[in-house]
Amino acid sequence: MEKGLGMRLHSYIQGCWKAGRGRPVPLLSAVDGRLVAEVSSEGFDFSEVAAFGRQVGGPALRELTFHQRALLLKSLAQHLLEHKEEFYRLSRETGATRDDSWIDIEGGIATLFAYSGKGRRELPNSHVYVDGEPEPLSKNGTFVGQHIYTPMTGVAVHINAFNFPCWGMLEKLAPSFIAGMPCIVKPASQTAYLTELMARRILESGILPKGSLQLICGSIGDLLDHLSAQDAVTFTGSSGTGLMLRRHPALLRHSIRFTMEADSLNASVLGPDAQPGTPEFDLYIAEVVREMTVKCGQKCTAIRRALVPRAFVQPVIEALEARLRNLVIGDPWIPGVSMGALASRAQCSEVRERVNRIAQGARIVYDGAATQLPEGPLARQGAFFAPVVLYCDSPFENSQVHDIEAFGPVTTIVPYDDGAQAIELANRGQGSLVGSIFTGDDEFSRQLVLGIGAWHGRVLIVNRDCAAESTGHGSPLPGLIHGGPGRAGGGEEMGGIRGVLHYMQRNALQGSPTTLSRITGKWIRGAEPLTKPGHPFRKRLGELEVGESILTGKRQLTLADIEHFAKLSGDRFYAHMDEAAARANPFFEGRVAHGYFIVSAAAGLFVDPAPGPVLANYGLENLRFLAPVAPGDEIQVRFTCKQITPRETEDYGEVRWDCQVFNQAGVLVATYDVLTLVAKH
Numbered sequence: 314m315e316k317g318l319g320m321r322l323h324s325y326i327q328g329c330w331k332a333g334r335g336r337p338v339p340l341l342s343a344v345d346g347r348l349v350a351e352v353s354s355e356g357f358d359f360s361e362v363a364a365f366g367r368q369v370g371g372p373a374l375r376e377l378t379f380h381q382r383a384l385l386l387k388s389l390a391q392h393l394l395e396h397k398e399e400f401y402r403l404s405r406e407t408g409a410t411r412d413d414s415w416i417d418i419e420g421g422i423a424t425l426f427a428y429s430g431k432g433r434r435e436l437p438n439s440h441v442y443v444d445g446e447p448e449p450l451s452k453n454g455t456f457v458g459q460h461i462y463t464p465m466t467g468v469a470v471h472i473n474a475f476n477f478p479c480w481g482m483l484e485k486l487a488p489s490f491i492a493g494m495p496c497i498v499k500p501a502s503q504t505a506y507l508t509e510l511m512a513r514r515i516l517e518s519g520i521l522p523k524g525s526l527q528l529i530c531g532s533i534g535d536l537l538d539h540l541s542a543q544d545a546v547t548f549t550g551s552s553g554t555g556l557m558l559r560r561h562p563a564l565l566r567h568s569i570r571f572t573m574e575a576d577s578l579n580a581s582v583l584g585p586d587a588q589p590g591t592p593e594f595d596l597y598i599a600e601v602v603r604e605m606t607v608k609c610g611q612k613c614t615a616i617r618r619a620l621v622p623r624a625f626v627q628p629v630i631e632a633l634e635a636r637l638r639n640l641v642i643g644d645p646w647i648p649g650v651s652m653g654a655l656a657s658r659a660q661c662s663e664v665r666e667r668v669n670r671i672a673q674g675a676r677i678v679y680d681g682a683a684t685q686l687p688e689g690p691l692a693r694q695g696a697f698f699a700p701v702v703l704y705c706d707s708p709f710e711n712s713q714v715h716d717i718e719a720f721g722p723v724t725t726i727v728p729y730d731d732g733a734q735a736i737e738l739a740n741r742g743q744g745s746l747v748g749s750i751f752t753g754d755d756e757f758s759r760q761l762v763l764g765i766g767a768w769h770g771r772v773l774i775v776n777r778d779c780a781a782e783s784t785g786h787g788s789p790l791p792g793l794i795h796g797g798p799g800r801a802g803g804g805e806e807m808g809g810i811r812g813v814l815h816y817m818q819r820n821a822l823q824g825s826p827t828t829l830s831r832i833t834g835k836w837i838r839g840a841e842p843l844t845k846p847g848h849p850f851r852k853r854l855g856e857l858e859v860g861e862s863i864l865t866g867k868r869q870l871t872l873a874d875i876e877h878f879a880k881l882s883g884d885r886f887y888a889h890m891d892e893a894a895a896r897a898n899p900f901f902e903g904r905v906a907h908g909y910f911i912v913s914a915a916a917g918l919f920v921d922p923a924p925g926p927v928l929a930n931y932g933l934e935n936l937r938f939l940a941p942v943a944p945g946d947e948i949q950v951r952f953t954c955k956q957i958t959p960r961e962t963e964d965y966g967e968v969r970w971d972c973q974v975f976n977q978a979g980v981l982v983a984t985y986d987v988l989t990l991v992a993k994h
């Protein structure tokens with residue numbers, strides 16, 4: 314027996330591992346019914362738990378920059394990968410096959426890596442996130458607005474569902490950690506032993522600052538009573554529990570942020586063009602089967618309703634049956650087994666009861682219960698459930714199929730007659746995490762997306778061109794939002810940096826450009842330029858200052874220059890080359906210089922050419938040509954250090970420069986950001 318099986322789970326609170334008192338709840342293996350662990354959190358002082366997170370974890374985390382926190386996540390991900398085999402072994406007790414566990418364990422670890430990368434690429438290496446461009450608020454530019462985000466100063470309480478004991482913890486931990494908010498993780502009891510094991514490996518690594526992660530195995534008791542305005546709660550689970558938590562008096566009183574990811578009757582639509590024999594038809598069948606069987610159908614994103622053109626109903630039933638018949642259900646640790654068990658025998662009863670309720674408005678067209686379930690002790694002790702396919706012939710008259718989530722390997726085929734019907738039926742789920750469309754007809758996709766977009770958090774469109782690389786209907790991804798409107802909870806998680814911002818407060822800052830530049834670490838136009846001795850290209854990263862600025866010499870752009878540039882680049886667009894044609898253009902009064910020439914000539918003015926700390930120019934951003942430059946015009950550049958982002962693990966960092974190109978009349982003709990890499994030493 315795996316070390317630790319049958320042990321009372323400990324919670325990690327206030328910096329130590331503690332077991333709850335009282336009568337514990339037994340947690341049984343989904344595979345063979347053995348006692349895996351016991352859980353209780355009785356006797357904990359939850360007000361102290363919250364206070365510890367706020368007072369110890371919060372300040373320690375917020376002292377770090379975004380990049381430093383992101384790097385800790387990367388180290389953590391690497392550390393967890395080294396331990397993955399023990400997570401896989403224990404995951405078997407949840408009923409998961411190795412493939413199922415891969416989503417939970419390595420999918421969760423991959424989310425840490427993804428957030429670490431995004432945090433370092435998309436956030437500054439500082440403490441304030443600048444949201445968008447400054448808002449001009451005054452005629453003379455001495456008073457501006459700028460939206461920023463700063464971390465919330467409370468704790469993030471993450472309440473998770475039983476089906477993803479690892480991913481559920483990590484996908485919530487990653488964005489809150491990068492934001493600078495300490496977490497209190499509460500896994501669902503049924504599979505908390507796996508979360509506890511992973512949390513142990515996290516905590517014993519010593520990678521995370523003290524107090525930044527606490528774990529509660531068992532009930533959270535009166536924790537929510539002790540939350541306040543700076544705290545946040547995220548919940549993943551059934552809509553019933555979510556609704557109850559959302560109405561908690563403390564959450565209402567303090568306007569505590571509450572993110573809910575609930576159940577969802579996700580639909581997948583087979584397009585009218587995807588008739589039997591087409592690649593899209595085969596892809597659809599494979600996806601419906603995958604969504605029914607991965608994690609034994611215990612995925613909030615699984616396909617619960619298969620919407621197919623009425624003419625294809627019978628071929629779809631037959632194709633699904635042909636595939637499902639070959640499933641091997643059993644101990645997920647045994648090679649060759651393709652589907653494991655539900656999380657518990659109680660889940661088996663619940664799923665069967667829900668199938669029966671859906672069947673009041675539909676008919677069962679496939680049920681593997683009689684032939685596919687394992688025999689012997691596993692049958693008596695395990696939580697095995699064979700796949701069930703239903704067919705609802707009158708989906709507008711029977712609401713069960715749109716209302717009842719059977720959280721297992723169950724799907725219902727629903728016929729539709731045209732695109733409008735497909736839209737209406739998909740939306741009868743009253744808000745879903747994900748919808749998918751299998752079609753090669755982009756016009757049909759467009760019609761559907763416009764019709765179902767408002768009711769869905771994510772829409773996947775699969776055709777033969779993208780199928781091989783598609784991540785699938787049921788996979789939430791760190792860079793894309795996960796969540797959905799209405800019944801799905803109305804929440805949003807992940808979505809890259811969007812997910813980080815859920816744990817920060819947006820603030821509309823107002824003041825002088827100079828003050829706001831100092832606060833945000835990002836130079837704002839209108840702020841006083843810093844004139845310092847020496848060319849900024851001669852300065853190492855640590856010697857440069859945001860706001861440091863030079864006004865270059867001038868250069869006249871002649872007709873000969875323009876013709877030279879046309880020859881060199883091959884760009885002989887008429888506006889540069891043909892006086893009469895240029896004049897006929899509504900924007901020009903005659904031939905004008907190439908925009909790219911202006912950019913090149915500007916570089917010739919601001920670049921200091923000798924080898925030095927500037928290592929490379931890696932791009933331009935926000936380039937705009939604002940006024941034409943005619944032959945004979947003279948240009949001059951105001952070049953200002955806008956933002957400095959040291960890279961934690963490299964000997965260099967990024968410097969963003971504000972570049973403004975003026976003509977002899979002081980009119981701004983071009984503006985852009987220049988991005989360079991600058992050495993630290």
Ligand code: NAP
Nearest residue numbers: 473474475500501502503549550551554574575576577613
């Ligand atoms: P659940 O029974 O609603 O439980 C979810 C979580 O809430 C568990 O951690 C549970 O802890 C906790 N909880 C229950 N009562 C509570 C209370 N009074 N106060 C505080 N916490 C409480 O859901 P589940 O059975 O674990 O998960 C299955 C459901 O989750 C399905 O409906 C599925 O669709 C949904 N789900 C949604 C998503 C999504 O991202 N949208 C993902 C996965 C699952 P205990 O276990 O200790 O009771």
